[in-house]
Amino acid sequence: MGSASREALVSARGVLDSLGSELSATSGEQLLSVARTLQANAALRSALGNPVAESAIKNAVVQRVFGSVVDSATLTLLTTVADSRWSAAADIVDALEDLGIRAFAKTAPASLALDEELLTVNAAVSSNAELELALGSALGIADAKASLARTLLTGKASDATLAIVTHLVTVPRGRRIGELLNGAARTVADEQGYAIATVTAAQSVDAQRLTRLEKSLAVSYDRPVKINLVIDPTIIGGLHIQIGDDVIDGSVSARLSELRRQLAS
CATH class of the missing domain: 1.10.520 (Peroxidase; domain 1)
Incomplete structure (x- = not known):
């Protein structure tokens, strides 16, 4: 804008x-x-x-x-x-x-974690290539994508999540489905007074470590932070952290890539 x-x-x-x-x-x-x-x-x-x-x-x-x-x-x-x-x-x-x-x-009622529902939908979609294509393809018919979203989410997600997801898949405007859902979750979090940190790890991270990380990030960004943990074995080790446009990449895969670039130069 x-x-x-x-x-x-x-x-x-x-x-x-x-x-x-x-x-x-x-x-x-x-x-x-x-x-x-x-x-x-x-x-x-x-x-x-x-x-x-x-x-x-x-x-x-x-x-x-x-x-x-x-x-x-x-x-x-x-x-x-x-x-x-x-x-x-x-x-x-x-x-x-x-x-x-x-x-x-x-x-949203206090009992509804709307951002978490949106991130859960994103995780489900991104883990299924056929579903991701069906909902995110620029060639798909809008009404068909909306119908598929309703079929998948009715009775399993809140009416708010259903309305948001249906809207996003109907008018993606050149954006990828993962970007749309993550962006909607960040908007919800921002409106409710906190930020979402997407933390990618090669394997599960213990709760105490995540709590320490949340507190550290909250101090750095001067607002409460909620962690969205994503497991991706391809990063090998370490953590890749993204809050909005900010990226902190401490993954082993990133370090290896940087080492390869240095050796090639």
Whole structure:
């Protein structure tokens, strides 16, 4: 996103925070649905993202198209989005996706670990090449991928996870399925006040070591950290840690690769 879009998204998140009890899981579903509508309709997307159009005109478009089909909280957020200035009209789709996932995070019951469910889905998908292809292929039919996601998750995951996963596989916009699910989990974690550290190890790591690592990372990043442990024997030993865009690669495989590069130079 350009600077204007980043500022607009921060403003929209502020409005999301202010809605309080007006917000519901339905709002999350509706925001994701509007994101899909705008992704499929370039003219509507351009109309709302037009930087020179008057706010009153864009608000009238929002009211005419969505006013009778969304709740008041969603309509407030859509009006905020329409009132804002975006670097590119396509950024509105990204923003609505972000807001929809955050709405689910805000309204999830305390007993639901939404980020963990999303990461569990990602682990299941990434471990099955055929399933990963079926859900993530750019050549797949959106409705078929959504139907497959519903078949796999109905009765096994929360309604929030089902809605998010179904949305992501329907409009991947050039992103890989693993990237989509990990990104959604990070958004949930961020909204709920912590970060996710994906720790890849060659074998299982004892709980005490993981607890020490969580505390150390929490100090470094100045916020609580939850570890998502991934087992990958190909790294041979050590740990590969990723938090957002930051990577700490202490794996044996990385050290061997670096040694090979040095010997070849």
